[in-house]
Amino acid sequence: MTVAVQTGTWQLDPAASTVALRHKTFWGLVTVKGTFTGVTGGGEVQADGSATGTVTLEAASLDTGHAKRDTHLRSADFFDAAEHPEITFAVRAAERLDGDAVRVTGRLTVRGVSKPVTFTAHLAGADGDALTLDAEFTVDREQFGMGWNQLGMMRGLTTVTASLRFRPTGA
Structure with a gap:
């Protein structure tokens, strides 16, 4: 699918967007x-x-459906939400490739540590009212100071998935 994207400024629609993660443990x-x-x-x-x-x-808004685990993930062992309340991804460039593919290059900042990240996203749809971008990429949590790994239970990469819906400003 090839879609055209309207130029101008766009605002994320939080009600129609999701950012999730998954990580194998044990x-x-x-x-x-x-x-x-x-x-x-x-x-x-x-x-x-x-x-x-x-x-x-x-x-602090991470919800895994398990209150005790969520409290631990918000602690200094992981996200340290009290000291670093925001996780940001600053897009430096997003360029259309063939079809619906978009190469996204930016800087991910977690716990005050910034690292470059590049991945291929997919433009799921765009019109004058909204555009939706779907992406999946992996990160090494240890690069962001999240090295807690009791008994070696948490190895490997964390997968981040996002479905982001944007609306033009003023719409």
Whole structure:
């Protein structure tokens, strides 16, 4: 599918957007899944089709459906939400590739640590009223100071999935 994207500024629609993560624990036997309920953002699409912007997550809004685990994930062992309340992804460039593919390059900041991240997203739909971008990529949580790993239970990469719906500002 090839869709055209209207130039101008766009605002994230939090009610129609999701950012989730999943990570295998207990030596790969259990997958922990969670969703961030506090998501904001926006960006700008240039005339050449490229885009920049920011997506911000409230670190304390992570919900895995298990209150004790959520409290631990918000603690200094993981997200340290009291000291670092926001997780941000600053899009430096988003360029259309073939079809609905979009190469996204930016900086992910977690716990005050910023690292470059590049991934391919997919433009799920766009019209004058909204555009939806779907993405999935992996991160190494240890690069962001989240090295807690009691008894070696948490190895490997964390997968982040996002479905982000944007609306033009003023719409």
